[in-house]
Amino acid sequence: MLASFVGGAGQIGQGTYSNVYKARDTVSGKIVALKKVRFDNLEPESVRFMAREILILRRLDHPNVVKLDGLVTSRMSCSLYLVFEYMEHDLAGLAASPDIKFTEPQVKCYMHQLLSGLEHCHDRGVLHRDIKGSNLLLDNNGMLKIADFGLASFFDPDRKQPMTSRVVTLWYRPPELLLGATDYGVGVDLWSAGCILAELLAGRPIMPGRTEVEQLHKIFKLCGSPTEEYWKKSKLPHATIFKPQQPYKRRIRETFKDFPQSALQLIETLLAIDPADRLTATAALRSDFFTTEPFACEPSSLPKYPPSKEIDAKRRDEEARRLRAAGGRANGDGSKKTRTRDRPKAVPAPEANAELQVNIDKRRFVTHANAKSKSEKFPPPHQDGAVGVPLDSSNHMDPLYEPPDPSSFSTVFTYEKGAVPTWSGPLADPAAVANQKRKHKSRSSKQPATARAR
16 A cells, blocks of 8 residues: 555656656665556546556566566555656756766667667567657666656557557657658667667757657758658658658768767668668667677766756756746846856657547647648758747646757757757646547537547
């Protein structure tokens, strides 16, 4: 029962449909993480998310995958708590620290553990579908564990099954999902891993889009646009809408010219536009990146850091913004406020919660798609800037969010540790989305039902 656990540092994270808290087991004395499932008045979607995550976690057993220690119920409420081992850090929190700069052996150590965990997941028929820094937990012994399987799904590579394209946080979402693919495989997780590798070496997220259209634009600018052959064979739902009028040249090598050659080769294959050209986790582990010097360090040799999670970085940034705002009001002399360049504004990564939002976004997508002609979707390759209309799901973002200063983002990355956006975006509130779904159903009850992707 929940009474056997004592709370400590309060909330330490947020999952797809839950909050995560630090607590101590009064029986064993062990520090644990309690994931409180929000049932949202017993919405079927919340129950289904929770049940699937538990089934997936019980199928997995690997040093680089978070372990489910048990389930706990509360006498005071209908909440269910998932009990996990406590991890002091997440990769997003460490990467956001201006005092931390990862060496090449450290990056190799983290990436080897990430790919090893993904290899196990994929071998067991599980797609994570939300690989990002805040879902990669680290303990003080240097062990990395993949966490938050709230958007994960079972898959069978030998059998076609429709799945939702509305998964993976925007900055780490592969192009096929942005183009509406419902038949996909391990390539979605490997694309995200490629983004993580480049981010660790560059010191900042490499494609921080604010809308799906802008995200595709950033992908095409960096990785090139798909070939005519790919457009024809893939037959993706949104291809006719988002296909650029002029092809984009692939610019990974010139953008990351300061990266080690072996890292560039791995990034090139992980960030292949065609998922069929991406390496599997097993093949990536055998790449030159891990077999050439300097080799990956041992996890136990990694530095010992103060506890650092993405949520801590968000709180620091919010507090800094409040102090700056208070200072501006105190000055109140009408003079133009100088904008700080110490840290770029956090750019949200709008993210839909799979099944909870797919039907709503279908209608919204059609509305936005009809509002613009194809030629307006992307500027010519030589032009830059924010493109597209922000999704409504981004309305759930931090109320203190401000758009970034475009000049704070460079298209060429070096090893210098720059200012780092410290969060990868909020999750849509399942309760709010469920209420919208009920209203939508009542309006369209006379229309024929359509099959929903998983």
